[in-house]
Amino acid sequence: MTPTRxxxxxxxxxxxxxxxxxxxxxxxxxxxxxxxFVSPTDVQEQALPAGKRxxxxxxxxxxxxxxxxxxxxxxxxxxxxxxxxxxRYDGILPDLFREGQGIIAIGELTPDGxxxxxxxxxxxxxxxxxxxxxxxxxxxxxxxxxx
Amino acid sequence: MTVELGQISLLAALLTAFVLGLLPMIxxxxxxxxxxxxxxxxxLLQCLLVIISFGILTAAFVFxxxxxxxxxxxxNSLLPxxxxxSAVWSAHEGSLxxxxxxxxxxxxxxxxxxxxxxxxxxARVLAVLGWISVGFLLFILLTSNPFGRLIPSxxxxxxxxxxxxxxxxxxxxxxxxxxxxxxxxxxxxxxxxLLGGExxxxxxxxxxxxxxxxxxxxxxxxxxxxxxxxxxLGWGGYWFWDPVENAxxxxxxxxxxxxxxxxxxxxxxAFGNWTLLxxxxxxxxxxxxxxxxxxxxxxxxHAFASDPTRGIxxxxxxxxxxxxxxxxxxxxxxxxIQGGGFAGVSRxxxxxxxNLVFAVLAAMVLTGTLYPLLIDALGAGKISVGPPYFGLLFxxxxxxxxxxxxxxxxxxxxxxxxxxxxxxxxxxxxxxxMVGTGVWIMQPAIGFVSAAGVTGGAWVIxxxxxxxxxxxxxxxxxxxxxxxxxxxxxxxxxxxFLIGLxxxxxxxxxxxxxxxxxxxxxxxxxxxxxxxxxxxxGPNYTAxxxxxxxxxxxxxxxxxxxxxxxYAQRGNTxxxxxxxxxxxxxxxxxxxxxxxxxxxxxxxRIYHKPFIRWIWLGAIFIMSGGFLAAANKRYxxxxxxxxxxxxxxxxxxxx
Numbered sequence: 001m002t003p004t005r006x007x008x009x010x011x012x013x014x015x016x017x018x019x020x021x022x023x024x025x026x027x028x029x030x031x032x033x034x035x036x037f038v039s040p041t042d043v044q045e046q047a048l049p050a051g052k053r054x055x056x057x058x059x060x061x062x063x064x065x066x067x068x069x070x071x072x073x074x075x076x077x078x079x080x081x082x083x084x085x086x087x088r089y090d091g092i093l094p095d096l097f098r099e100g101q102g103i104i105a106i107g108e109l110t111p112d113g114x115x116x117x118x119x120x121x122x123x124x125x126x127x128x129x130x131x132x133x134x135x136x137x138x139x140x141x142x143x144x145x146x147x
Numbered sequence: 148m149t150v151e152l153g154q155i156s157l158l159a160a161l162l163t164a165f166v167l168g169l170l171p172m173i174x175x176x177x178x179x180x181x182x183x184x185x186x187x188x189x190x191l192l193q194c195l196l197v198i199i200s201f202g203i204l205t206a207a208f209v210f211x212x213x214x215x216x217x218x219x220x221x222x223n224s225l226l227p228x229x230x231x232x233s234a235v236w237s238a239h240e241g242s243l244x245x246x247x248x249x250x251x252x253x254x255x256x257x258x259x260x261x262x263x264x265x266x267x268x269x270a271r272v273l274a275v276l277g278w279i280s281v282g283f284l285l286f287i288l289l290t291s292n293p294f295g296r297l298i299p300s301x302x303x304x305x306x307x308x309x310x311x312x313x314x315x316x317x318x319x320x321x322x323x324x325x326x327x328x329x330x331x332x333x334x335x336x337x338x339x340x341l342l343g344g345e346x347x348x349x350x351x352x353x354x355x356x357x358x359x360x361x362x363x364x365x366x367x368x369x370x371x372x373x374x375x376x377x378x379x380l381g382w383g384g385y386w387f388w389d390p391v392e393n394a395x396x397x398x399x400x401x402x403x404x405x406x407x408x409x410x411x412x413x414x415x416x417a418f419g420n421w422t423l424l425x426x427x428x429x430x431x432x433x434x435x436x437x438x439x440x441x442x443x444x445x446x447x448x449h450a451f452a453s454d455p456t457r458g459i460x461x462x463x464x465x466x467x468x469x470x471x472x473x474x475x476x477x478x479x480x481x482x483x484i485q486g487g488g489f490a491g492v493s494r495x496x497x498x499x500x501x502n503l504v505f506a507v508l509a510a511m512v513l514t515g516t517l518y519p520l521l522i523d524a525l526g527a528g529k530i531s532v533g534p535p536y537f538g539l540l541f542x543x544x545x546x547x548x549x550x551x552x553x554x555x556x557x558x559x560x561x562x563x564x565x566x567x568x569x570x571x572x573x574x575x576x577x578x579x580x581m582v583g584t585g586v587w588i589m590q591p592a593i594g595f596v597s598a599a600g601v602t603g604g605a606w607v608i609x610x611x612x613x614x615x616x617x618x619x620x621x622x623x624x625x626x627x628x629x630x631x632x633x634x635x636x637x638x639x640x641x642x643x644f645l646i647g648l649x650x651x652x653x654x655x656x657x658x659x660x661x662x663x664x665x666x667x668x669x670x671x672x673x674x675x676x677x678x679x680x681x682x683x684x685g686p687n688y689t690a691x692x693x694x695x696x697x698x699x700x701x702x703x704x705x706x707x708x709x710x711x712x713x714y715a716q717r718g719n720t721x722x723x724x725x726x727x728x729x730x731x732x733x734x735x736x737x738x739x740x741x742x743x744x745x746x747x748x749x750x751x752r753i754y755h756k757p758f759i760r761w762i763w764l765g766a767i768f769i770m771s772g773g774f775l776a777a778a779n780k781r782y783x784x785x786x787x788x789x790x791x792x793x794x795x796x797x798x799x800x801x802x
Contacts, residue, residue, distance in 0.1 A: 007491060015503065022507050026540060030518060033536035037529035055531060067742065072661055072750050091659045092739035092750045095381070095720040135529070 167277030315375030326365020363773025370766030381722030394436030497555030553610025600649030640768025647761025
């Protein structure tokens with residue numbers, strides 16, 4: 001091999017190795033940071049392991065929101081019309097969080113069957129229904145799914 | 148009746164765009180100079196027609212014509228005058244019109260400022276841009292007409308989304324689009340070069356200033372969006388890895404690779420095909436971004452339209468542009484001129500590192516953004532990819548670029564010795580190491596990764612500044628080439644950004660708490676006292692306004708007045724954060740929700756964010772570097788095609 005060819009070969013090998021490592025790290029990072037969307041029905045029907053993070057979506061049940069007197073702790077119920085899940089959250093709820101509205105909570109199930117949310121999302125538009133939530137409601141046979 | 152004129156004007160613009168796309172292109176193949184000459188007048192006429200159309204829509208907002216559906220949906224009689232102008236691009240239809248307006252402005256600019264280009268090449272560039280414009284005008288007219296009437300007319304408008312009633316919205320979209328759309332020029336240059344086939348690397352020199360200007364606009368557009376999110380969304384985040392942010396970030400990443408590879412191709416002839424490919428990809432990614440945002444396939448703050456026909460239209464458009472340009476590339480690129488070789492230690496190598504990393508970063512962001520769509524399409528469930536994925540990748544991939552950056556600046560083209568480089572870079576290296584260690588000792592809470600980030604930022608800044616010093620020492624005169632100044636400015640900006648990012652990511656303190664009137668809370672040496680809330684009335688909202696006194700060592704630092712606004716027309720609630728900005732820290736207070744009946748107990752966010760301003764300051768530097776580089780005089784010299792013979796001899800000597 002001429003020196004030029006040898007250098008080119010080395011350069012190509014370095015690039016391929018680099019890209020390979022990057023791709024491996026990326027796939028690993030992707031798998032570790034993937035959050036599945038789960039509806040209340042899924043939660044009740046499938047035995048989801050406690051401690052696994054996922055996104056829970058549904059409507060906030062009317063009259064279910066209750067706040068602690070001395071802290072920011074809040075509990076509410078999320079439903080898709082068929083099943084519901086108790087959610088606990090400690091923090092500030094978004095501006096558009098209302099009873100009867102569609103929300104997405106990110107967090108995990110506790111061993112006693114509550115959903116412990118670390119983040120609660122409601123969208124920035126009063127007409128807006130997160131597409132996943134709309135879909136889940138439609139699956140549960142709820143009629144009020146028209147946006 | 149005037150809005151119909153707006154629509155007619157848009158139709159006329161479509162016809163003009165057809166002429167622009169067709170006649171000059173035919174002219175360049177048949178040698179018909181009258182056809183070629185059409186390109187200038189058609190470009191200017193098209194721009195004028197779109198300006199008229201845009202002006203008419205703006206007038207409908209300013210004079211509150213609620214018989215126009217788009218106006219009725221996004222405006223209201225109480226809307227302050229300033230926001231009536233920006234409301235034009237607050238929703239789908241109007242922002243597409245803005246996109247088209249900016250495209251035609253770019254086209255007109257190319258027509259006006261590239262008279263020195265060879266006639267045939269210039270005509271092809273303008274014709275390609277004409278076709279891009281045809282696609283967008285069709286899209287607007289067929290799926291997203293902003294001039295549709297509402298019958299019967301509405302007595303009152305729905306109001307502009309309150310989130311968008313803000314200075315940030317006035318400036319963020321136009322600047323972002325200037326960047327996004329501006330890459331169409333680099334794209335058109337690349338396609339024209341491919342069509343010409345025999346043309347050497349001259350097209351790179353011609354397209355460089357255009358690419359730099361677009362890139363600088365995109366930089367500042369993204370930074371403004373981030374700044375806007377920080378103060379307007381009320382929870383202090385400045386970047387969310389939201390798919391729509393990613394959509395604007397991918398063209399930026401590839402655009403950054405592009406401006407660096409253009410430098411290599413222009414100066415050395417190397418990376419020629421790669422530069423072509425990057426120019427095609429940058430604009431393709433801009434279009435992909437438009438598709439993602441406008442088709443409603445994404446769950447996002449920005450996704451305000453979800454009409455499947457629109458999605459299909461843009462997807463088809465995307466297919467034509469990306470597929471067509473890549474096919475052309477595959478057919479022609481192998482015949483394009485090949486550049487000179489280079490040694491392992493040379494400026495080319497370091498720029499290659501830059502290009503590889505930025506391309507890989509863009510690919511990773513693309514993966515993270517499209518993967519959920521793919522999984523959903525396969526019916527394998529609905530997933531989302533969290534910010535840690537992106538954070539992790541950027542942390543790791545930034546290492547090689549940051550390390551290579553100053554070395555690349557110092558190294559010579561073609562071949563250099565590692566001994567010479569390490570000798571010159573000894574001091575910058577030691578200084579940055581000391582800065583990083585010093586920060587770590589003073590602020591142990593920063594942790595290893597962020598301390599390394601600060602070291603990297605300092606390495607980039609000190610290395611860049613030392614290079615200027617090195618040039619001054621070498622030359623007797625005090626004149627530094629403008630291109631070096633531009634490069635230094637942008638690289639220092641990168642360092643400033645990196646330091647800000649590292650500091651704020653680990654040293655910030657964020658607290659959510661319940662506060663009654665009279666409560667105090669201490670954070671990072673500042674005491675925040677909540678004095679209670681009162682009612683304040685704005686032009687189209689009422690607000691609960693909190694008052695906070697911030698003291699440090701018993702001296703008052705500032706008073707903060709965060710608001711919780713209620714916009715009457717849509718019944719929207721909005722959080723208006725109160726920020727005391729500073730060079731080394733921001734104090735950030737926002738109201739959550741009232742926790743008792745008489746409104747004196749509130750959920751409150753209190754943040755202390757060190758060095759967060761450096762993130763945007765860095766972006767301002769980077770943008771300025773881009774503009775300064777584009778203003779370089781040598782781009783304004785007479786542009787001629789080099790004789791193939793000279794190009795060839797160069798090639799021989801270089802390899």
